[in-house]
Amino acid sequence: MDLVLGIDAGGTSSRCAVRTLNGDPVGYGRSGGGNPTAHGAATARSNLASAVRQALGACDPARVRAAVAGVAGFGTTPGDLAELWSALGLAVAPRVVGDAEIAFSAGTAAPSGTVLISGTGAIAAAVANRSLAAVADGYGWLLGDTGSGFWLGRQAVGRVLDTLRHGAPPYGQLAESVADRLLGTGEEPLGPGVVDRVIRAVHARAPLALAELAPLVTAAAEAGDAVAAGLVTQAAGHLVDTVSRVREKDATGPIVLAGSVLTGGGPVGHAVRDLLARRWDAPVTVAGDAACAAAWLAARDLVPDPDALHARIMRPLSIERA
Missing domain, CATH: 3.30.420.40 (ATPase, nucleotide binding domain)
Known part of the structure; x- marks a missing residue:
């Protein structure tokens, strides 16, 4: 056999x-x-x-x-x-x-179309006869990967720091969950006093560990956290813009979504599919x-x-x- x-x-x-x-x-x-x-x-x-x-x-x-x-x-x-x-x-x-x-x-048996991947990193590619014809982003966390899990985690920490330093309680689910993940549950209440601790905790970890915070963003967005929902909207917009750099406006081939940010049924994937449907009349499948x-x-x-x-x-x- x-x-x-x-x-x-x-x-x-x-x-x-x-x-x-x-x-x-x-x-x-x-x-x-x-x-x-x-x-x-x-x-x-x-x-x-x-x-x-x-x-x-x-x-x-x-x-x-x-x-x-x-x-x-x-x-x-x-x-x-x-x-x-x-x-x-x-x-x-x-x-x-x-x-x-x-x-x-x-995601498809078709020979040509477009693939968008958003996991730890992010990249879009045009595929022609099962070979790459054009690529956008995929530069890695330091130079690009906009809309990726790393991008979501990094943006989340920045927003949380601003919220803790300039806002007032209640700080919201995103701030609470990110602080808990980075600092652990402690007796010190959230606020400006923990900003430096959050910064030190982030710099003590490997940079790519920020991607581990992406599920906290999507969970908070689904729970109605306005800051997290805004990040989801931004991520989806960045990802679809990345697709537009490798896909013609009149293209009809399938679009395949791959990577943990897009395939788990979360809000980023839903937002991306909605935006894709507005720009292209084409089938969208999940890898x-x-x-x-x-x-x-x-x-x-x-x-x-x-x-x-x-x-x-x-x-x-x-x-x-x-």
């Missing part, structure tokens, strides 16, 4: 899906981040190897006929991982592509499992009906969600 293998090597986690050419699930593996830029080559290789071995289980790796690996940030090249594939016993080396291409195929999408890309040239295979492979199954 011939197999295909798909890898989603992100900055936070690595996932691997193994499927038959009929789309049947064979195995699924997950491990730590597989982006060499973020974690170093040795750690990335180790994490990727763990995910692949889990997914293959007792299967003979030589049965894998094709494989595709999506790597966040284009952090590696096929040559960087050649020894890893050989050590795993794979007879074929995975084709390495960017995570935007994988994310697009996780599914990226590792399964990579497996489909590996299989599509080996089967007579790639679109039907896409529907089978991308159907949510317990093996991927466990």
